Amino acid sequence: MKVRFSAREAAWAEWAPALRAALPEMELAREGDPAAFDAIIYAPGGDIDDFTPYRRVKLVQSLWAGVERIVTNPTLTQPLARMVDPGLARGMAEYCTGWALRAHLGMDGYAQDGRWRTGAVPPLAPERPVTILGMGELGRATAAMLGGIGFPLTGISASGHPVPGVTVHPVAALDAVLAEAQILICLLPDTPATRDLLDARRLSLLPEGAWIINPGRGTLIDDAALLAGLDQGRPAHAVLDVFRTEPLPADHPFWSHPAVTVTPHIAAETRPATAAPVAARNLRRALSGQPVLNLVNRAKGY
Known part of the structure; x- marks a missing residue:
């Protein structure tokens, strides 16, 4: 051979x-x-x-x-x-779980500035809905890890195949699913059908305080719409690991936006x-x- x-x-x-x-x-x-x-x-x-x-x-x-x-x-x-x-799938699951926990626990709310902040008690994991766009190999691995912690899971799947522990919906139900997505994890492939899927209208459907975690494909989210939505608090924060142009240009507004966390395409190798x-x-x-x-x-x- x-x-x-x-x-x-x-x-x-x-x-x-x-x-x-x-x-x-x-x-x-x-x-x-x-x-x-x-x-x-x-x-x-x-x-x-x-x-x-x-x-x-x-x-x-x-x-x-x-x-x-x-x-x-x-x-x-x-x-x-x-x-x-299997190593890539586990790496992706660990990345998504780590950032989902950061969002869930409000870890960014504790600035090291000498102020003693009390009173912000997060709900327990079973009270925090997590939505996963894309229930392929990476989505299933991520769901298994998050489900082990106790998060209630909803998934969007083009195939519609059942996934243990996940309430699976077709793409046609995306709008309704987004309205309940307190933490939204994006793991869809880059295809003509998924490009700019999360546009201004769909981003506006997210509940107040929602986080987006996108280690899937940079083309999924309309960049301008995301920046505008972040300025209005919907979503409240975006963790982005993938971009339309990589490396992300140094002058791109994602770098300086206070509600964006940029990671350099390291979610899964x-x-x-x-x-x-x-x-x-x-x-x-x-x-x-x-x-x-x-x-x-x-x-x-x-």
Whole structure:
């Protein structure tokens, strides 16, 4: 099995040992005759833009959960699989849980300024509704962790599949769900249907004091509408890990807005130790003619 590795140069040293350990029968290379490769391991920033010469390739395995940077490539006709990494899912769940607890407990209300503040007693977790937009792998992992604490959970799901411990609604019910979302966690993919989904009208539906936590995709929220909403207190605060332009420009108003917390796209990383076995299993399936796991639906974009 000959596999082409196409990712940023710095990724090679980290990924190659893990991939070779997980798939010892593989010949992993960074370059070579395109017609000689059986599969491609891909991440944005790699050196393949034209997939046409890779005629033998039976699978392009993405190292990222998001595939919006490759799925629209017109030369890509080979099967494409997104990465579903248990380490990434746990990392995302921990990020969302940490910030949800910060919002829930009002941790930002205790400035270290010498004032003794009393009287602000938060409700217990079972009294604080949390809403998750997107009930895929990351949404389910986040729900499992938050549910263990006791938060009542509501989810928006395009598929409508049931999720244990979550009241799942279709996208058509989004407006009604937003009106009850005291903490809103956004984990939707970047597709034409989700871009600017949270516009001025929908942001205005959030209850007073609501927080938004967005580690999903920067295109989900209308930036100007969010800033205007924050100025009016709906939402009360936004924790943003993803942006339309990354790195976020130094002069972007998100940096200076008092109701915005910017984190530098660190909510969830694909970890070679947990992701390499996932890639290895999928490559073996593809090369042996078995159905590929986590195959991307080109029409849906994920």
